[in-house]
Amino acid sequence: MVGYPNAGKSTLISRISAARPKIADYPFTTLEPNLGVVTVGEEPDLESFVVADMPGLIEGAHLGSGLGTQFLRHIERTRLLVHLVDVSDASGRPDPVADFKVINKELASFTSKNLPKEFDAFADDAEEESKPEHPLANKPMIVVATKIDSANPDKLKKLAAHIKRKKLEFHAISAVTGEGIEDLKWSLAKHLRD
Ligand SMILES: Nc1nc2c(ncn2[C@@H]2O[C@H](COP(=O)(O)OP(=O)(O)OP(=O)(O)O)[C@@H](O)[C@H]2O)c(=O)[nH]1
């Protein structure tokens, strides 16, 4: 799960898994990725997968702004990006489509080459060899509008239309009312199955 600080990533992981990360009304609450196991369905058809709640990204993150690139490798290892976009006015930013684009640009700019030299020691040789140029730019992504209990309707509409044009899957959720969360869980399971 990626997105701006305060988008609701930690809140979502706490709703769909047993993970209980710190949640707060200020940016950069999450300093390190939190992992949670999500299960859907029942035996014998029970499926489970791991979700990772990432620290928030901001413009310039790939150059070291905000919390920078220290958690890049965790994002690289995932199979699916879930991009959370706040459509309430709590974000303090006027345009959720602009937010979406800023984060995508950061993801596309993230390559291991941006990592400081000392990270080389952690690199696994085999992994290095098979690494594509822009490991994050081509990862499948689904988009989740958050805080729809207090959505700004114009923001929600604008984001939904943009994501539709981009032919990406779109969800809208509220961690307060629970709306959309069960659907999203099943959808994540389906993506990972496929
Ligand atoms: N109204 C409303 N508030 C929400 C919702 N989800 C999260 N919040 C609030 O938004 C704030 C930020 O939530 P977090 O889950 O900590 O956000 P985050 O994306 O993990 O933030 P960072 O760790 O800083 O990247 C908290 O005050 C939450 O209570 C929601 O669905 N509705």
Ligand SMILES: [Mg+2]
């Ligand atoms: Mg968080």
